[in-house]
Amino acid sequence: MANPLARAQYxxxxxxxxQLPPDDGFEVAFAGRSNAGKSSALNALCQQNALARVSKTPGRTQQLVFFDLxxxxxxxxxxxxxxxYAKVPRELQxxxxxxxxxxxQARxxxxxxxxxxDIRHPLKDYDRHMLDYAAKRGIPAHVLLTKADKLSKGNAGSTLLAVRRDLAATYGDTVGVQTFSGESKLGVDEARKVICGWLDMPAP
Known part of the structure; x- marks a missing residue:
């Protein structure tokens, strides 16, 4: 079966x-600290090289960017x-x-x-803040521990277990977690199934 995310377009x-589109569909939001690999993850999931802009300048995404399927x-x-990212002006923050x-709250x-x-720096305050948003709203969340190819398999596995224990203690079974690499495509199929399930679309 073809990847239904592959036709995503800006x-x-x-x-x-x-400026938001009509609030009558299904959408999945992607959050991440600057330089955690969010754009690379989106590109890998959608099998596109430049759907989301990959930048070496942190904080480049300064709006809610919607991709249509x-x-x-x-x-x-x-x-x-x-x-x-500290250099973003306070008013913009x-x-x-x-x-x-x-x-x-309302969407x-x-x-x-x-x-x-980033699997090397997981569960920072901002990460927990975003997960708290999901918990308060009662929607599921899924953590991608990106750049897993930067660690040995053993270190990646032990980090995954530690993060899983932490999330379970805080959020119960409402938050999933997996290792991921946009570079090596590790975990892409697994993540895609989760996202397609939330969007009520057949998974590839």
Missing amino acids: LLAAHNPR PSHTGRYLVDLPGYG AHWQAFLDRYF QALRGLVVVM
Whole structure:
């Protein structure tokens, strides 16, 4: 079966709630600290090289970027602003915070949250903050421990177990976690199945 995410295409970038598409579909949001590998993960999941912009400049995503899945009406992937970057102006940080608060509280189309973490630096305060959003809203979350190819298999496995224990103690069974690499494609099929399930689409 073909990958239904492969036809994802840029739809719009929203800087305030008025610019969001109609709230009557299914969407999965992607969050991650700056340089955690969020854009690379999106590109790997959608089998595209430049769907999400990969930048060496942290904090480049400064809006909610929506990608449409044209073969399935009203299905979206949403790239949230990269967070945790100190050089972003304080006013812009406050704007993002207010916008994200409202998005997570009110957006009915939101079906799941993917939180991307560098496996070498997992579960920072901002990561937990995003997971708290999902927990408060009662939606499932899934953690991608990216750049797993940078560690030995043993170290990656032990980090995965430690993060899994931490998440289970805090969030119960509402948060999944796996190792992932956009570079080597480790874990791409597993993550794709989770996302397609949330979007009520057949998994490849």
